[in-house]
Amino acid sequence: MSEVDMAVIKPEMMKSYIWLQTADGSIQQVEQEVAMFCPMICHEVIQKGMGSSKNYAISLPQRVNPAMLSLILDYCRFHQVPGRSNKERKSFDEKFIRMDTKRLCELTSAADSLQLKPLVDLTSRALARIIEGKSPEEIREIFHLPDDLTEEEKLEPLKNTTDDPRIRLLNRLYAKKRKELKERQKLKNIEVEEERVDDRSVDDLLSFINGDNGDSKGIKNSKSKKKNRRRKDQQKTTSANEAIKNHNKEPNGLNQVCHSAEVGQKVRAGVGATSNLHDVEDNIFDNKNELDDGDIDDEIDPALKEKIDREVEDFARRLNSDWPERMQEILSFGHERKPVHFSLNGNGSLRRYANSEQR
Amino acid sequence: MIGEAKVGNEDLNLCFEKLMMVAAGNSEGVKMNSVGITEWKDIPVELLLRIVSLLDDQTAIVASSVCSGWRDAICLGLTQLCLSWCRKNMNNLVLSLAPKFTRLQTLILRQENPQLEDNAVESISKFCHDLQDLDLSKSFKLSDRSLYALARGCPNLKKLNISGCTSFSDEALAYLTNFCRKLKILNLCGCVKAATDHALQAIGRNCNMLQSLNLGWCDNVGDLGVMSLAYGCHDLRCLDLCGCVRITDDSVIALANECLHLRSLGLYYCRNITDRAMYSLAHSRVKNKGSMWESSMKGRYEDDGLKSLNISQCTALTPSAVQALCDTFPALHTCSGRHSLVMSGCLNLTSVHCACAVQAHRTFNTIFHTAH
Numbered sequence: 001m002s003e004v005d006m007a008v009i010k011p012e013m014m015k016s017y018i019w020l021q022t023a024d025g026s027i028q029q030v031e032q033e034v035a036m037f038c039p040m041i042c043h044e045v046i047q048k049g050m051g052s053s054k055n056y057a058i059s060l061p062q063r064v065n066p067a068m069l070s071l072i073l074d075y076c077r078f079h080q081v082p083g084r085s086n087k088e089r090k091s092f093d094e095k096f097i098r099m100d101t102k103r104l105c106e107l108t109s110a111a112d113s114l115q116l117k118p119l120v121d122l123t124s125r126a127l128a129r130i131i132e133g134k135s136p137e138e139i140r141e142i143f144h145l146p147d148d149l150t151e152e153e154k155l156e157p158l159k160n161t162t163d164d165p166r167i168r169l170l171n172r173l174y175a176k177k178r179k180e181l182k183e184r185q186k187l188k189n190i191e192v193e194e195e196r197v198d199d200r201s202v203d204d205l206l207s208f209i210n211g212d213n214g215d216s217k218g219i220k221n222s223k224s225k226k227k228n229r230r231r232k233d234q235q236k237t238t239s240a241n242e243a244i245k246n247h248n249k250e251p252n253g254l255n256q257v258c259h260s261a262e263v264g265q266k267v268r269a270g271v272g273a274t275s276n277l278h279d280v281e282d283n284i285f286d287n288k289n290e291l292d293d294g295d296i297d298d299e300i301d302p303a304l305k306e307k308i309d310r311e312v313e314d315f316a317r318r319l320n321s322d323w324p325e326r327m328q329e330i331l332s333f334g335h336e337r338k339p340v341h342f343s344l345n346g347n348g349s350l351r352r353y354a355n356s357e358q359r
Numbered sequence: 360m361i362g363e364a365k366v367g368n369e370d371l372n373l374c375f376e377k378l379m380m381v382a383a384g385n386s387e388g389v390k391m392n393s394v395g396i397t398e399w400k401d402i403p404v405e406l407l408l409r410i411v412s413l414l415d416d417q418t419a420i421v422a423s424s425v426c427s428g429w430r431d432a433i434c435l436g437l438t439q440l441c442l443s444w445c446r447k448n449m450n451n452l453v454l455s456l457a458p459k460f461t462r463l464q465t466l467i468l469r470q471e472n473p474q475l476e477d478n479a480v481e482s483i484s485k486f487c488h489d490l491q492d493l494d495l496s497k498s499f500k501l502s503d504r505s506l507y508a509l510a511r512g513c514p515n516l517k518k519l520n521i522s523g524c525t526s527f528s529d530e531a532l533a534y535l536t537n538f539c540r541k542l543k544i545l546n547l548c549g550c551v552k553a554a555t556d557h558a559l560q561a562i563g564r565n566c567n568m569l570q571s572l573n574l575g576w577c578d579n580v581g582d583l584g585v586m587s588l589a590y591g592c593h594d595l596r597c598l599d600l601c602g603c604v605r606i607t608d609d610s611v612i613a614l615a616n617e618c619l620h621l622r623s624l625g626l627y628y629c630r631n632i633t634d635r636a637m638y639s640l641a642h643s644r645v646k647n648k649g650s651m652w653e654s655s656m657k658g659r660y661e662d663d664g665l666k667s668l669n670i671s672q673c674t675a676l677t678p679s680a681v682q683a684l685c686d687t688f689p690a691l692h693t694c695s696g697r698h699s700l701v702m703s704g705c706l707n708l709t710s711v712h713c714a715c716a717v718q719a720h721r722t723f724n725t726i727f728h729t730a731h
Contacts, residue, residue, distance in 0.1 A: 134418075
């Protein structure tokens with residue numbers, strides 16, 4: 001019997017079924033109208049005559065496992081009914097898409113292999129929404145992606161695109177920790193080459209603080225004092241820490257109008273709008289530039305370094321725990337204020353230093 | 360070295376977990392399912408690119424530094440990018456992205472405040488040879504070096520916007536046209552130094568596929584340039600000569616005779632334009648209607664011929680000439696719905712109406728609003 005006959009008889013009499021086999025070998029039968037909603041299955045049935053019985057079950061692509069198949073069939077079962085309003089369909093879609101990220105990925109892949117374009121669009125958009133606004137580490141975490149780019153490669157474009165202060169801070173903390181680990185290993189091995197690797201990573205960090213490109217030559221140009229390498233390391237650590245401390249100020253600076261205005265904007269941006277993000281991002285760059293220029297005469301001793309390290313840990317812990325509360329505080333403060341540009345002069349940097357001392 | 364880094368990674372990841380902001384809702388480590396895909400990297404590249412195309416530009420850039428698989432996919436697949444959201448670091452961003460995104464075809468670098476420098480454009484022309492659409496508007500800091508670099512590196516350019524780049528010279532622009540012969544859309548609005556008769560002659564010689572040219576406020580443009588343009592670029596459809604005060608009727612007559620596909624013409628502030636120009640436009644249409652009959656048979660009658668004309672402040676024109684023009688080109692409208700014949704500041708032209716405006720006037724007997 002041909003499929004056409006079946007389609008004619010169907011409404012009154014028997015329901016016809018199509019047999020599907022997933023990659024794991026399990027076979028199931030599905031109502032015809034539901035299964036035919038998928039172009040790939042439709043193609044198999046019409047062009048090749050498959051699926052009419054258990055022995056001739058349609059083999060589904062490997063990316064479709066039974067769980068995904070049942071999800072997809074739910075989707076098809078709902079949408080193949082012609083009489084539904086757009087509003088109904090949309091609300092079904094919104095509820096349908098609520099699942100954890102892993103299943104969403106699998107579903108996207110499965111829908112793509114079955115060429116079910118509406119579902120691919122729906123899931124792709126959902127995945128895009130998940131990815132938006134996240135840092136690379138977060139994306140790797142969510143999707144279990146390997147961390148196989150060199151640090152230079154990772155930091156390269158991020159220098160100039162990170163808008164969320166938390167992301168930037170995390171990047172810096174991350175790099176700092178890595179550097180610490182390497183230094184510890186270095187102390188064991190006394191290898192000169194490792195130091196160079198360290199420098200490069202911190203170079204990248206600081207080049208972005210300076211607003212230069214990622215070239216180490218650029219760094220050398222901007223730094224005036226180049227003593228022995230160790231001192232340079234310490235200087236750079238300090239500069240990085242100073243920059244981190246500056247950030248430290250900002251969530252704490254509720255009594256400082258300009259700071260809080262910036263953070264308020266940032267937080268607001270983090271919630272939804274992205275347009276003023278970049279305004280703020282670049283103002284932060286401004287701050288860093290000035291901060292760094294005032295940095296040149298820095299002398300570091302281990303005690304101060306310890307203090308700085310502790311402050312960083314403190315900040316990280318606080319950021320981790322208090323962020324939601326702080327967000328509320330800051331939002332109520334930093335409402336509709338224009339970010340203030342810090343002028344480039346010695347006073348600016350000194351003032352910054354004074355603040356750090358007060359801490 | 361890499362092994363040590365990986366070990367360091369694990370250690371770092373563990374202590375980094377504590378600092379992480381976002382709980383993704385997944386437990387740590389990679390889970391293996393028995394069947395089906397387990398990792399994102401099993402998703403085909405096209406699907407990943409489709410998802411990336413739904414992201415905004417900034418996120419797409421971030422996504423390219425997630426892992427090597429994503430980086431390769433995005434670097435091979437990304438063809439359009441806009442960096443206009445970047446307020447302060449656009450130059451550095453371009454320098455770091457150009458070597459990666461070598462398949463770019465469209466690149467929008469329009470700036471709010473000028474940031475772009477020559478080294479960024481040189482980097483683009485060194486790596487992005489497929490570039491077809493480039494927007495460098497308002498890049499005040501760019502010098503001729505950029506144009507020379509683009510000439511060498513981006514020969515496939517079809518659309519180029521350098522409006523507001525006041526430092527470019529006409530020599531460099533002429534040099535560019537010698538290499539970028541596929542140019543179809545060129546925006547030189549405000550490029551006073553670059554848009555001279557010399558450059559226009561070069562354009563007329565080299566860029567024969569040109570369809571749209573904006574010479575707004577380029578007051579060095581004269582008849583010689585526009586006539587060379589007309590003789591060279593027969594496919595010209597849109598030409599904006601707003602503020603090109605030296606233009607006279609000869610330019611318009613040349614355009615009327617040579618550029619038979621002209622659909623949009625801007626002559627705002629071209630005070631030297633007289634009725635001669637208007638009649639020549641009308642005449643060329645009538646003269647060529649016979650030869651263009653076959654092509655217009657497919658489309659509507661309105662499809663060819665002037666669709667939009669701006670003769671504001673051309674105070675030398677008289678109503679009879681302009682009315683003749685309006686009658687010849689049915690696509691020119693003075694009615695409020697489809698206003699395309701703009702005559703601001705021409706107080707003696709208030710009696711000029713398009714056909715539908717006249718009908719409306721007759722039928723409804725309302726006071727007709729003059730074009731303003």
